[in-house]
Amino acid sequence: MNHRLLAPVSGLVVLIAVMWLASMPAAGQAPSAAARTNGSSAAAYTAPRTPDGQPDLQGFWTNTTYTPLERPKDVTKEFYTREEALAIAKQAASAESEQTEPGTIPDVHYDFTQFGLDRNQGGMALNLRTSMIVDPPDGRIPPMTAEGQKRTAARAEARKRMGGATDAVQNQPLSVRCIIMDRAGPPMLAGAYNNNYQIAQVPGYVMILVEMIHDVRIIPLDGRPHLPQNVRQWMGNYVGRWEGETLVVETTNFTDKTAFRGSSEHMRLTERFTRVAEDVIRYQFTIDDPATWARPWSAEVPMKKTIGPLFEHACHEGNYGLGNTLAGARAEEKRAAEAAANKRSN
Amino acid sequence: MRDRFRRSIGVPVALVAVFWLSGTAATGQAPVYRAPRAADGNPNFNGIWQALNEAYWDIEGHAAAPGLVTALGAAAAVAPGPGVVEGGPIPYQPAAVARKRENFEKRLSLDPEIKCYLPGVPRATYMPYPFQIVQTQKYIMMVHTFARAVRTIYMDDHKDAPADSWMGWSNGRWDGETLVVDTTGFNGQAWFDRAGNFHSDALHVVERFTATSPDHLLYEATIEDPKVFTRPWKISMPLYRRLEKTAQIMDFRCVEFVEDLIYGHLRKPPGQ
Numbered sequence: 001m002n003h004r005l006l007a008p009v010s011g012l013v014v015l016i017a018v019m020w021l022a023s024m025p026a027a028g029q030a031p032s033a034a035a036r037t038n039g040s041s042a043a044a045y046t047a048p049r050t051p052d053g054q055p056d057l058q059g060f061w062t063n064t065t066y067t068p069l070e071r072p073k074d075v076t077k078e079f080y081t082r083e084e085a086l087a088i089a090k091q092a093a094s095a096e097s098e099q100t101e102p103g104t105i106p107d108v109h110y111d112f113t114q115f116g117l118d119r120n121q122g123g124m125a126l127n128l129r130t131s132m133i134v135d136p137p138d139g140r141i142p143p144m145t146a147e148g149q150k151r152t153a154a155r156a157e158a159r160k161r162m163g164g165a166t167d168a169v170q171n172q173p174l175s176v177r178c179i180i181m182d183r184a185g186p187p188m189l190a191g192a193y194n195n196n197y198q199i200a201q202v203p204g205y206v207m208i209l210v211e212m213i214h215d216v217r218i219i220p221l222d223g224r225p226h227l228p229q230n231v232r233q234w235m236g237n238y239v240g241r242w243e244g245e246t247l248v249v250e251t252t253n254f255t256d257k258t259a260f261r262g263s264s265e266h267m268r269l270t271e272r273f274t275r276v277a278e279d280v281i282r283y284q285f286t287i288d289d290p291a292t293w294a295r296p297w298s299a300e301v302p303m304k305k306t307i308g309p310l311f312e313h314a315c316h317e318g319n320y321g322l323g324n325t326l327a328g329a330r331a332e333e334k335r336a337a338e339a340a341a342n343k344r345s346n
Numbered sequence: 347m348r349d350r351f352r353r354s355i356g357v358p359v360a361l362v363a364v365f366w367l368s369g370t371a372a373t374g375q376a377p378v379y380r381a382p383r384a385a386d387g388n389p390n391f392n393g394i395w396q397a398l399n400e401a402y403w404d405i406e407g408h409a410a411a412p413g414l415v416t417a418l419g420a421a422a423a424v425a426p427g428p429g430v431v432e433g434g435p436i437p438y439q440p441a442a443v444a445r446k447r448e449n450f451e452k453r454l455s456l457d458p459e460i461k462c463y464l465p466g467v468p469r470a471t472y473m474p475y476p477f478q479i480v481q482t483q484k485y486i487m488m489v490h491t492f493a494r495a496v497r498t499i500y501m502d503d504h505k506d507a508p509a510d511s512w513m514g515w516s517n518g519r520w521d522g523e524t525l526v527v528d529t530t531g532f533n534g535q536a537w538f539d540r541a542g543n544f545h546s547d548a549l550h551v552v553e554r555f556t557a558t559s560p561d562h563l564l565y566e567a568t569i570e571d572p573k574v575f576t577r578p579w580k581i582s583m584p585l586y587r588r589l590e591k592t593a594q595i596m597d598f599r600c601v602e603f604v605e606d607l608i609y610g611h612l613r614k615p616p617g618q
Contacts, residue, residue, distance in 0.1 A: 051385030058482065169609040179601050198498075200482050202392050207480045207487060214496045216489050218478055218595055233597035309498060312511040316493075316601045317463045317535075326612035333614070 047245060047275040052203040055245050057275055060308035063188060063283060063301050064124040064195040066092040071131035071139030078139070079128045089126070096192070125280055125302035132189075132299040134284075141261060141297055148292035152262050166329035169322065176322055178315035180234045180258070184212040186251050186269055187260070187285040190301070197303070198310050206240055206247060213315045219249055226252050232265060234258060247273040264291040279305035381523060381557035386483040388520050389557055393479060394588040394595070397472035397565070400427025404541035405472075405581055406435060414454050424540075430472070430581045436543060437576040449542025457540055461608060462600035464495045464512035466536025467529050467551050468567045468581065476588050478595050486518055486525070491598045499527050507531020510547055525555040546573040561587035 047055035066089050131139035162171050175181045183189040198209040209216045219240040227237040237253035251269040260267060267289040274282045284300040381389035407429030413422035438446060449456055459465060465473060475491035486499040499518040507515030507530055515531035534547030550570040558564050563585040570578040
């Protein structure tokens with residue numbers, strides 16, 4: 001009821017948001033491309049320093065974006081023009097904020113005229129890239145090795161043996177179960193909402209708090225080795241170091257269940273955080289997993305300064321949807337069984 | 347004879363005792379220990395800390411007791427502890443005493459820890475796992491092992507809680523050697539311990555963290571909740587620095603471990 005009233009309003013909001021995007025410099029894009037091609041530090045920007053001398057990445061950031069990880073198949077160039085990028089953002093924003101059909105599951109679940117605002121009102125950096133993936137040059141994840149394909153098939157087979165999606169809680173996606181958001185990372189990718197991060201730095205550590213499920217990484221900078229190979233964690237085991245202006249974080253020891261885009265547990269992730277402007281961190285990551293892809297692949301996306309604070313996201317504690325989904329499935333089975341019994345007795 | 351002797355030395359002994367007492371009183375007013383400083387000049391509490399006591403079983407004094415899970419035997423038995431509540435039992439209002447008793451009796455199904463819910467404040471501080479303080483001038487973060495609970499303590503932007511939450515909304519300030527944290531905005535669903543000690547959404551916690559050595563913090567928390575208690579009361583305990591070179595907050599993502607407990611009854615029965 002409420003949201004139907006809001007639908008015309010949201011159109012206006014999208015317009016305002018896109019106009020606001022248009023007024024911004026294309027943050028992080030052209031400079032980073034230039035930096036790679038001519039090797040010069042196009043980023044004349046030098047970050048302020050923390051009291052202990054680290055480049056200062058502290059504050060609240062968002063990596064919210066409409067840029068897909070992989071380049072759309074019908075796009076052949078690396079960058080859009082500014083006009084093209086704005087048109088795409090506008091189209092995506094209005095599609096996202098559209099009124100859902102009353103009575104449908106999406107309509108019951110979320111009010112998109114409200115939820116849809118999160119991205120386009122959040123102050124994302126205008127990204128001229130046609131894909132986050134910058135290497136390979138075609139902007140797409142490299143083909144899987146035979147070993148990777150075999151593992152993917154085996155995982156699908158194992159999943160099938162577990163039964164239907166609503167048969168048991170373990171059959172539901174990890175994000176629905178509030179165990180880990182597949183996009184909260186690492187690597188950190190954006191979704192439809194809550195794409196916010198808080199960074200704090202103290203001598204010897206960088207802390208990255210992810211809004212989603214209050215996931216947090218406290219990355220040690222003291223050169224310690226990774227945990228022993230047998231210790232596997234959902235977010236892996238991460239150690240960091242500074243390379244000039246760039247924070248480099250190396251993560252290994254992932255679980256087999258994390259499976260980022262079909263990766264193996266042997267995936268090695270390298271993330272690079274470089275503050276390229278007062279209000280932009282360039283976030284780059286490289287996936288190296290020879291057991292899955294014949295070559296490493298890399299992506300980058302700007303993180304734009306945003307306003308805090310991050311509020312507590314008690315995902316598991318308030319996860320009524322999960323229980324209701326399973327209870328609904330059991331109720332439907334019961335109803336079907338009763339109907340079948342009635343039919344027999346009639 | 348012996349009495350007279352005693353009386354004669356009694357006066358000087360009393361005098362010495364008074365001098366000694368006045369000495370301790372003086373040191374009690376000003377902290378003996380001055381902590382190393384952070385860049386902003388405040389005491390530096392950065393590090394990985396842990397309580398070492400049995401308050402997570404019961405913040406009040408308690409004897410050893412059998413656990414509730416027969417199969418776990420002694421491994422899940424209640425470890426005895428002298429308690430961390432100062433000055434007598436927790437001053438529950440009469441109606442709250444009954445609720446506490448009920449919580450205790452039904453703790454296997456009611457304790458939020460068992461369901462991997464965020465532990466709240468002050469419970470997070472004395473769970474039997476390390477937590478890390480990440481201290482900057484504007485924000486002091488406390489990152490706990492259990493359920494990856496995170497507290498943000500706002501040092502310069504104090505405001506009322508925008509909404510209720512498990513871990514509450516914490517405003518902090520420095521009082522000389524002491525970090526004072528004022529927390530409200532609780533949703534009232536957390537407990538103090540595994541014994542069913544509880545509070546409501548009107549909980550107001552004022553915590554004081556004071557270094558007493560390079561590797562110790564004195565932790566004091568004053569608890570106020572007019573819906574549950576007759577007066578404010580206090581707990582205190584030392585916190586110890588984890589000194590291992592490998593000390594770190596590891597990934598204790600317990601949600602996965604409680605899914606069968608919470609949702610197991612909704613599993614599709616086999617053979618259907």
